[in-house]
Amino acid sequence: MPNRHALIVHEQPPSIVIDEGDHSQEISPLWLRERTRAPDQLESMTQQRLFDSHAIDSALTLESAVLVDEHHVVLAFSDGHKETYDLRVLADELDDNSHFPCAEPWDASLNQDRLRFDWPRTLDDPAYFQASLDAYLRYGYIILQGVPTDPEQILQVGSHFGYVKETNFGRYFEVYSRPTGNDLAYRSVALGPHTDNPYRSPVPGIQLLHCLVNETTGGLSTLADSLKVLEQLRAENPEGYALLKRTPVRFRFIDAGTELVTHRTMIQTNDDGHPTGVHYSPRLDALPLLSDAQTRLFHRARQRLGELLTDPAYEVRFPLAAGDLMMFDNSRVLHGRTSYNTDEGHRHVQGCYLDTDGPRERFASLMKQQGLMGKVA
Structure with a gap:
């Protein structure tokens, strides 16, 4: 993927400037010094520093910058360090997530065939496996077909895409109608769109559901992309959106042997404040204590969020047949299920959770094998 930043070298006074068209920014000498790739400063195999970058003098200056050719510049610093820097490597540092597919919000018009993959082929064809990872990272879910219906096959799939996370439900859990189950998922009733385990810290990042x-x-399985829904909610009710984004709520789970409680905001964001998903489960949350006016505003916002998540314009519905497995981002893509009649026959699904970083690590590994990536993010 191309770099978005153009770097301009000024020899007098010495500096490197990021040119983004409408504005420019000089790069701090501290930032440049820390990006050293000198053999005595950076261990080649691990790409870990051989010095304490936190101990660099905060008053460090750039003493000279001499352009060697289009891609290389010799930088000399006030601490005596001198090195030839590759401007392409510095640009990659500025775009350190550019190797990964960006999330693409979707609605019910999304062509679901693009998200269906043959499980055996992901094992044998690295390019095909990479395509499935690309689809997952873009859209937050994929459907694998042809997964053997042997017990615990879900663990093999989970290990192929990442790292299985064990919880109080075990390494995997069984989903079928049983009156004594400790969660409404273990009934035949309809389940609205929700995040699994929002009471847990951390919340499970990825969920797999395998139909046996x-x-x-x-x-019928239901999925809705919270990123697309949040765009609409923010446009309709910016004040309510902001309240859901900043106000922690309590989520609680109780059964005979466990009680788990945590407080977190309903809208999940990254460090830049951009939404990455939601913590949404009307069965498990509780209104926060706010003024009456703020409580009503908060409630209207979460009410509208729920309406949008079940709006046919945003929600997709499909049957999971035996051998189908859906893998989805547990916070971004909310899942649910329509009710079913146990008198018609048996419905048995196994589920498990993965840590969030697994698919990104697998994608990075495939990119490195192809020589398309200079480092693992």
Whole structure:
């Protein structure tokens, strides 16, 4: 993927400037000094520093900058360090996420065929496996077909895409109708769109659901992209959106042997404040204590969020057949299920959770094998 930043070298006074067209910014000498790639400063295999960058003098200056050719510049610093820097490497540092596909919000018009992949082929064809990872990172979910319905096959799939996360439900869990189950998922009732385990810290990043048997006409799986829904909510109700983004709520789970409680905001954001998903589960949350006016504003916002998540314009519905497995970002893509009639037959699904970073690591590894990536992010 191309770099977005153009770097301009000024020899007098010495500096390197980021030119982004409408504005420019000089790069701090401290930032440049820390990016050293000199053999005595950076261990080649691990790419870890051999010196304490936190101990660099905060008054460090750039003493000279001499352009060697289009891509290389010799920089000399006030601490005596002198090195030839590759401007392309510096640009990669500025675009350190550019190797990964960006999230693309979607609605019900998305062509779901683009997100269906053959499980055996992901094992044998690295390019095909990479395509499935690319789709997951862009859209937050994929459907794998042809997964054997053997018990615990889900763990093999999970290990192929990342790292299985064990919880109080075990390494994996069984989803079928049983009156004594400790969660409403273990009934045949409809389940609205929700985040699994929002009461846990951290919240499971990825969920897998593998259909072993489906003899019913109901029990359709539902998915909705919270990123697309949040765009609409923010446009309609910016004040309510902001309240959901900054106000922690309580999520609680209780069964005979466990009680888990945590407080977190309903809208999940990254360090830049951009939304990455939601913590949404009307079965498990509680209104925060706010003024009456703020409580009503908060409630209207979460009410509208729920309406949008089930709006046919945003929600997709499909049956999971035996051998189908859906993998989705647990906070970004909210999942649910329509009700089903147990008199029609048996419906048995196994589920497990993965840590969030697994697919990104697998994608980075494939990129490195192809020589398309200079480092693992």
